[in-house]
Amino acid sequence: MKEFLILILIFYILVLFQTSFLVYFNIKGFIPNLILIAVFLINLFEEKDRITGIYSAMIGGFFLDVFSEKSFGLYILISIVIAIFIKYVIKRYVRVPSFKRA
């Protein structure tokens, strides 16, 4: 539960940052999508049997949806699909060092 709340807080800060501050530092009009990058990284580096990555995809997608003009749920779907895809690929084909809990 604590982990869940921390994720919500982090993603909320990231989305605020992305939708206001980063606009001034766009690269030729392109603003990096911090949330999708974060979802990608969390899924890439977490242990194989944990599902924090999926939660983070849901929370991140939710915040993207809140600030998006497209229909609600699109970003949740996109980020969950990304998370599941990364998990699947890593489980089947890749071995990467993951952060182990102490």
Add this chain to the structure above:
Amino acid sequence: MKFSQTRNRILILLTVIIVFLFLGFFQKETKNFFYSISEPFQKTLWRTGANIYDFFSGIFQGNNLKKENEGFKLKIQELEADVASLKELKTENEFLRKSLDIGLENEFKLIFTEVVGNGTSEDILIIDKGSKDGILKDLPVITEQKILVGKILQADEHFSKVMLITNKESSFNGKIQEKEVEGVVKGSGNLRTYFDLLPKDKEIKEGDVVVTSSLDKAFPKGILVGTVKEVKKSDLEPFQQAEISPFFDIKGLKNLFVISNSQ
């Protein structure tokens, strides 16, 4: 043990999905709630971004400033000459209007708004006025200098989303000032626009000013859009195209006006 853990996880996952679906059904309320709690943070971040950007651009573009300054001085002289001749025309115009008994054109009714932030996809802005303040879908949005920014895409209760003219879905009729060349201004995403469907026989130069045309019903005529940056002519295409650099800069947008009586 392992089984119950998996079951627990699945249960948590299901509840989370249900909560999200529930929020999806009340998306207007959800969005409004989040916008109202994040408005102060976003406004602060937007302004902080502006200040930091100003500070660094001052440092890194120091060399260009001198060159730019000289260019501006020349431009000012040119414009002052124009202003002098226009003043004469204005008095003449007023005199003629009086003698012909024609009133001045109606000024726009404007609603003042502040930029809260950017949407998640580019070329969308969020502003702090909504349907309760009289904002409706498709109303034009301009800056203080009467430069076209875009139109209202969605009006929620207290907030609205503005589709910039650089958005891929934006298109309207425009024309080149002082030349009777009409075309369609389309957004190409990432803060860029282009002028399409221009007749091939008309000559267009770099630096020509593009304004909204009277053919367009969405925007009032004569509002500044941008300048022509690059003309693209190809023998294969039936029309010529031109890239436009818009007059508004997203980095300088703080206050905007919504025209409430355009139609």
